[in-house]
Amino acid sequence: MVRVKIPATIANLGPGFDCIGMAVTLYNFIEMDFSDTLSIEVSGEGSKSISRKEDNLVFKAAKIIFEKAGYKGGVSIKMTNNIPLARGLGSSAAAIVGGMVAANMLLGKPLKEEEILKLAVEMEGHPDNVVAALVGGITISAVYDDKIFFKKLLPPDELKVVVTIPEFELQTEKAREIIPKMIHLKDATSNISRVALLVASLVSKDFSMLQIATQDFIHQPYRKKLVSGMEEIIENAQSAGMLCCFLSGAGPSVAGFVKSEEGAKKAAEFMVKVFESKGIKANYKILGICCEGITAL
Numbered sequence: 001m002v003r004v005k006i007p008a009t010i011a012n013l014g015p016g017f018d019c020i021g022m023a024v025t026l027y028n029f030i031e032m033d034f035s036d037t038l039s040i041e042v043s044g045e046g047s048k049s050i051s052r053k054e055d056n057l058v059f060k061a062a063k064i065i066f067e068k069a070g071y072k073g074g075v076s077i078k079m080t081n082n083i084p085l086a087r088g089l090g091s092s093a094a095a096i097v098g099g100m101v102a103a104n105m106l107l108g109k110p111l112k113e114e115e116i117l118k119l120a121v122e123m124e125g126h127p128d129n130v131v132a133a134l135v136g137g138i139t140i141s142a143v144y145d146d147k148i149f150f151k152k153l154l155p156p157d158e159l160k161v162v163v164t165i166p167e168f169e170l171q172t173e174k175a176r177e178i179i180p181k182m183i184h185l186k187d188a189t190s191n192i193s194r195v196a197l198l199v200a201s202l203v204s205k206d207f208s209m210l211q212i213a214t215q216d217f218i219h220q221p222y223r224k225k226l227v228s229g230m231e232e233i234i235e236n237a238q239s240a241g242m243l244c245c246f247l248s249g250a251g252p253s254v255a256g257f258v259k260s261e262e263g264a265k266k267a268a269e270f271m272v273k274v275f276e277s278k279g280i281k282a283n284y285k286i287l288g289i290c291c292e293g294i295t296a297l
């Protein structure tokens, strides 16, 4: 039997659409063992909605590894989920990375980490969440010639993350459909400058420009139609005590960086209030940045 712990991830951090991801201290757990048949147990988030059949995402990810390694038997999977589904916290990346890594461990690690990384990115469709879930920290990824190139930044100690999670689900697929296929050169230039500024700010631990460095011009302006309250929260981030604020992944959660737990609480209460003013119930979590990525227990 193998057991893994997989972090939630926040993608984009504003302008880093499909390339920046950040692992945070909220975890799902997967136990996997050999079995004669397929059995799936789910507790916690998604326990009412997640499929227990062959179309389960954790199983589908594990099956890719089983097929590569030539294993044809059954499997039992027990998951304990703390990452809410379809809220912009990387639940699908956690399911894919967790399923693949657990299956590979169960079979005695026939695949190398690079192979798993490639298969997981292919399955998810973009590298941001998957890379961060695998290696932890804040990751910057690029895909070229079928290979994934990434760098991991270890976060400045004092940074905390406050995430406000609306009650409603937003499937990433739907949140991607709303983004136009063509973007203006001016918007592309604005995002390129922000991403460069964001990475430089994190590396130099200079947070003074984070509000500008997390501005986005290519996905948030369209997604705000799907997440009412998001724009008001982002516009007032600094007066609410945050260094900056952005849509978490594809949404609908909204996340911000703060320097203290006390500041985080004040910011979270503000965010919850804005959502409530739009008729949306929301809760919040104050998280750290997870430096390790998926771990075997």
Ligand SMILES: Nc1ncnc2c1ncn2[C@@H]1O[C@H](COP(=O)(O)OP(=O)(O)OP(=O)(O)O)[C@@H](O)[C@H]1O
Pocket (backbone or CB within 6 Å): 009, 011, 046, 050, 051, 056, 057, 058, 079, 081, 084, 085, 086, 087, 088, 089, 090, 091, 092, 093, 095, 129, 170, 171, 172, 173, 248, 249, 250, 251
């Ligand atoms: N533990 C899990 N087991 C099985 N399926 C899961 C699990 N977690 C997520 N999923 C599947 O992934 C879907 C959510 O994925 P989606 O990409 O829409 O959002 P997300 O990954 O939570 O957010 P984001 O991609 O914005 O970070 C769920 O509706 C469910 O089908």
Ligand SMILES: N[C@@H](CCO)C(=O)O
Pocket (backbone or CB within 6 Å): 011, 012, 017, 018, 019, 126, 128, 129, 172, 175, 176, 219, 249, 250
């Ligand atoms: N980069 C992705 C993250 C969500 O999976 C998006 O924003 O659609």
